[in-house]
Amino acid sequence: MIVRIMGEGQVQIADGDLDTLNALDSEVEKAIEVGDEAIFRTKLHALLDKVRHVGKALPDDSLEPSELILPPADASIEEVREMLGDSGLIPG
Template sequence: MIVRIMGEGQVTIADSDIDDLNVLDGELESAIESGDEGVFREKLHALLDRVRHVGKPLPDDSLEPSELILPPADASMDEVRQMLGDSGLIPG
């Protein structure tokens, strides 16, 4: 899966990493539902850090379409809430 973190570029994520990312995505959704800004910020950073860790960067000149777009690390809770789909930020 090709993932773009807004403002950072694209990475390729192996299918085997999606379940771990979905756990973090669920924790982020819970933080948004609770309205806890501190926990939200922690969970957003944990999700993005994990994507950066497991993802393999695509070259800057790559023109591959992103299958998933994640918010930047400085996104507000409202911005992330608007990006959430029926299954969170990461489908699956």
């Protein structure tokens, strides 16, 4: 799966890493639901850090279509809430 982190670039994520990313995504959603900015920020950074860690960075000039777009690390709760789908930021 090709994932774009807004403002950073694209990484390729192995299917085997999706369960871990979905668990972190659920934590981001919970923080948004209760409106806790501090927990939201911590959980969003944990999700993005994990994507960076498990993902293989694609070259900047790569023209691969992104299957998933994640918010930047400085996104607000409202911005991320608007990006949430029925199954969070990461489907599955």
